């Protein structure tokens with residue numbers, strides 16, 4: 001293996017919201033369009049990787065370098081996409097000397113040495129939405145720029161020296177400053193699983209929203225609560241609410257509704 005200038009391989013620190021998510025089955029709210037040519041969308045990436053990728057594309061553009069994915073299929077890949085590509089390149093019938101992959105407990109053989117290698121379905125970082133294959137990444141000017149800048153945006157290579165195009169976002173925990181700056185500038189925030197609906201929040205969350213401290217104080221003054229007045233939700237506070245409601249002939253749950261507030265003299 002020859003030493004190459006882009007021998008920058010950093011271990012992946014996954015974004016916390018990818019923990020427990022099955023590769024190739026990312027929930028929609030975690031995905032965002034990946035930036036393609038001229039800022040047009042091209043495929044999808046995990047939202048944080050998408051922001052880091054867009055930030056890097058923008059910086060490259062300022063230096064006269066165009067960055068774009070090879071194709072929309074070279075960003076996030078669903079399990080189905082990965083499987084289709086895998087079946088087109090690998091077969092179960094043995095080929096002497098061929099590169100192999102293990103998939104579903106069996107050895108698969110690459111159909112031709114001319115084909116690019118591909119990870120087995122579920123094992124590719126494309127399945128996590130953190131990898132993007134860069135169009136003509138090996139072109140000298142582009143590669144030089146990438147070598148100098150990928151780390152600023154939390155990217156590094158994975159397969160060296162075979163895949164100069166394959167970059168993946170490694171800084172899912174400590175997001176690099178240049179990515180944060182881009183996110184602030186573009187108002188990019190941590191996505192929620194569904195539209196935020198404060199009305200269906202838990203009783204505790206609802207109380208918190210309306211002032212847990214005041215609730216604690218009021219219950220304390222009426223002798224139902226003897227914990228800390230610290231604004232923190234707790235089981236003891238829930239119990240106090242229940243006891244107060246029962247004492248006032250209300251349903252014995254921990255929900256702080258308008259009637260409870262009225263009785264406690266809360267807003």
Ligand SMILES: [Zn+2]
Nearest residue numbers: 131132133166
């Ligand atoms: Zn790739």
